[in-house]
Amino acid sequence: MRWRRLTGNRLSLAALCGILLVVAAALLAPWVAPHDPDETDAEATLSSVSLRHPLGTDIYGRDQLSRLIHAARVDLLVALSATAIALTLGATLGALAGYRGGWVDQLLMRAVDAIMAFPAFILAMGITAALGNSTANLVAAIAITHVPIYTRLIRGEMLKARETEYAEAARTVGNRPRQIVLIHLLPNCVPPLIVQATLAMGFAVLTVAALSFIGLGIQPPQSEWGQMTAEGAGYVVSGEWWLVLFPGLAIMATVLAFNLLGDTLRDVLDPRMRGVR
Amino acid sequence: MTELLEVRDLSVQFDTDEGVVEAVDAVSFGVRAGEILGVVGESGSGKSVNALAILRLVRPPGRIVGGQVRFEGEDLLTLSEEEMRAVRGARISMVFQSPRTALNPVLTVGRQIARLFELHRGASRRDARRRTLEMLTRVGIAEPERRARQYAHQLSGGMCQRVMIAMALATSPRLLLADEPTTGLDVSIAAQVLELLRDLGRRTGAAIVLITHDLGVVAEVCDRVTVMHAGQLVEVADVRTLFARPLHPYTQALVRAIPRIDQDVAMEPIPGAVPSLLMPPPGCRYADRCPRVLDVCRRERPALLVAAPEHEVACHAVEREGAVAIR
Numbered sequence: 001m002r003w004r005r006l007t008g009n010r011l012s013l014a015a016l017c018g019i020l021l022v023v024a025a026a027l028l029a030p031w032v033a034p035h036d037p038d039e040t041d042a043e044a045t046l047s048s049v050s051l052r053h054p055l056g057t058d059i060y061g062r063d064q065l066s067r068l069i070h071a072a073r074v075d076l077l078v079a080l081s082a083t084a085i086a087l088t089l090g091a092t093l094g095a096l097a098g099y100r101g102g103w104v105d106q107l108l109m110r111a112v113d114a115i116m117a118f119p120a121f122i123l124a125m126g127i128t129a130a131l132g133n134s135t136a137n138l139v140a141a142i143a144i145t146h147v148p149i150y151t152r153l154i155r156g157e158m159l160k161a162r163e164t165e166y167a168e169a170a171r172t173v174g175n176r177p178r179q180i181v182l183i184h185l186l187p188n189c190v191p192p193l194i195v196q197a198t199l200a201m202g203f204a205v206l207t208v209a210a211l212s213f214i215g216l217g218i219q220p221p222q223s224e225w226g227q228m229t230a231e232g233a234g235y236v237v238s239g240e241w242w243l244v245l246f247p248g249l250a251i252m253a254t255v256l257a258f259n260l261l262g263d264t265l266r267d268v269l270d271p272r273m274r275g276v277r
Numbered sequence: 278m279t280e281l282l283e284v285r286d287l288s289v290q291f292d293t294d295e296g297v298v299e300a301v302d303a304v305s306f307g308v309r310a311g312e313i314l315g316v317v318g319e320s321g322s323g324k325s326v327n328a329l330a331i332l333r334l335v336r337p338p339g340r341i342v343g344g345q346v347r348f349e350g351e352d353l354l355t356l357s358e359e360e361m362r363a364v365r366g367a368r369i370s371m372v373f374q375s376p377r378t379a380l381n382p383v384l385t386v387g388r389q390i391a392r393l394f395e396l397h398r399g400a401s402r403r404d405a406r407r408r409t410l411e412m413l414t415r416v417g418i419a420e421p422e423r424r425a426r427q428y429a430h431q432l433s434g435g436m437c438q439r440v441m442i443a444m445a446l447a448t449s450p451r452l453l454l455a456d457e458p459t460t461g462l463d464v465s466i467a468a469q470v471l472e473l474l475r476d477l478g479r480r481t482g483a484a485i486v487l488i489t490h491d492l493g494v495v496a497e498v499c500d501r502v503t504v505m506h507a508g509q510l511v512e513v514a515d516v517r518t519l520f521a522r523p524l525h526p527y528t529q530a531l532v533r534a535i536p537r538i539d540q541d542v543a544m545e546p547i548p549g550a551v552p553s554l555l556m557p558p559p560g561c562r563y564a565d566r567c568p569r570v571l572d573v574c575r576r577e578r579p580a581l582l583v584a585a586p587e588h589e590v591a592c593h594a595v596e597r598e599g600a601v602a603i604r
Contacts, residue, residue: 165373166381171334173366173444174396183392187383 015260022254026072035063037070037223046240056242058231064242067223068250074224075254078135079204082142087197089143090150091186097151098158099181109155112148120145124207128216138217142207146200153196157189191269198265202258209251225251280307280347281484282331282452287344289323289330298554300326300339302508302562305581308452313478313485315499315516317492317531321551323508324488325374328454332365349451367397370445372455372474376437380429386440387413387425393447412443416473435466439473446477453478453485459494471498492535496520501587504528507551507562510581514588524590527563561593569594 025032034054041061049056055064097108115123127141161167162185170184209226211217218224225247232243289301301323308314316324329335331346333353346353353364373379381389387409394405406425413421416439429437438458445453455474459467475498478485487499495502495516502519504512504527512525523529530547537544549566561567564574571593579591 165375165379168334169371169373169379169441169444170381171365172332172371173393174362174364175392176362179396184381184384188381190383 012264015257018257033066035066037066071223085143086146094151094154098155161185199262202255282308283347285345312500315495315502318505322505370450374457416443
């Protein structure tokens with residue numbers, strides 16, 4: 001029934017298909033990419049869109065479609081790991097702050113406020129610049145900037161949940177605080193968490209691409225959408241339009257798909273939004 | 278008769294921005310093994326807080342400021358939090374006012390009952406599940422297998438309350454605190470739930486503290502009754518005496534406020550409202566509503582005195598008439 005709501009709307013169906021397509025491309029990259037992404041071809045440098053190279057080639061004659069497909073792996077992997085880490089950490093801290101309250105809450109929330117006080121992108125830039133730009137550090141940088149989102153969300157949900165009668169009932173039967181939070185309260189916070197994680201996935205992809213665009217993220221020769229866009233930008237004036245257009249489109253479509261899916265999930269999972277268009 | 282639970286001078290306060298609210302003021306009463314004790318009073322008279330205080334679950338800004346809660350020989354107020362957790366749900370359990378919101382919306386009802394066996398009996402998942410189905414059958418739920426897999430929103434209100442009762446009785450507690458268990462249920466379902474409570478209480482030997490504002494319910498199922506007004510206990514009596522010869526002016530007013538269909542007398546509402554519990558004056562809190570108020574009522578708090586066997590009352594006016602013997 002809920003599945004129907006997700007696929008019933010043409011826009012959300014398109015978003016879902018788009019995400020599945022990118023995920024499939026990432027998972028099956030070695031098999032679906034027409035060429036080796038690092039294989040150079042001196043005969044076909046900077047060749048335009050053709051049957052042999054559907055999205056053209058770059059200055060070394062590498063096939064752009066293959067590079068985009070392999071880049072999907074990196075972009076999704078970094079975004080997904082960062083989201084998973086941020087969600088786990090953020091939900092734990094949020095649950096602790098919300099349920100315990102008092103000085104624990106004060107301490108955690110002021111720390112979170114401190115992170116939020118920095119513009120997220122500048123903070124991520126600073127972290128990668130300071131730690132060095134390995135993939136692991138990139139994941140860490142994005143995860144840290146995303147932790148406050150989940151902490152605040154779960155803290156708020158916890159504040160509501162702990163005052164409910166079923167929380168009271170869980171206390172009267174002798175549950176430990178940890179059991180109350182984990183077994184009785186957290187499952188009630190899952191729907192908004194899923195929505196937030198989906199929206200944040202799009203934002204994480206964008207951040208990976210942006211950091212790589214300015215040279216702080218994924219390093220060549222590994223292909224990455226933002227970095228490819230940056231390289232391609234240099235060729236706009238000389239007419240090799242495919243080098244900047246397709247990586248840019250890949251970023252835009254992926255981010256858009258995650259945002260649309262997140263919005264639809266909110267409508268489906270949040271009972272208060274049910275029936276509202 | 279031996280007392281299963283003995284509450285002595287229990288006081289609960291809430292710290293608010295405006296000052297201290299004395300929600301429960303030095304309340305003393307006993308519950309005997311196997312009996313059903315009614316606790317009646319208007320909304321805001323401290324009935325529910327009283328029950329939560331017995332389980333030591335008054336949440337901040339509320340706190341227990343004094344008294345004793347002796348249960349099976351030990352003072353619950355002196356136990357460690359760890360020891361208290363072994364009491365909650367196992368030896369004393371609670372049934373809530375609105376079963377639908379007291380059940381967790383995202384856990385199946387079967388899972389919620391099974392938790393009790395895992396928590397207090399160290400049962401394995403399988404074993405807990407088997408006992409859950411037994412429990413559901415005992416509280417009269419048809420098709421227990423199917424119901425156990427459902428969520429609270431898929432069950433009717435009466436069925437939810439049966440599930441709550443199954444949870445409360447799962448670990449055979451000695452004492453059951455039922456906080457207005459029939460509010461929000463329609464009359465015939467409420468009667469069934471009460472019947473079930475009384476029946477299971479009798480069979481397991483559990484005592485029941487039935488918190489209610491419905492004197493009809495009290496007359497039907499309780500053995501003894503305590504009457505609370507504005508956080509103070511005003512009268513304790515067995516149920517016949519309470520309805521036949523109420524002594525405290527508040528109890529008398531309550532009994533007169535019951536609409537009658539067998540006699541042609543008008544129902545008499547009680548004047549005034551429950552007074553503010555925010556820094557209340559010393560003395561009897563019913564003084565401002567009482568037709569028999571004396572000077573001493575506003576100065577001194579009346580003590581709970583024995584008027585007759587099984588009948589205690591806290592009232593200066595009654596005391597002055599010499600109807601009570603000093604305990």
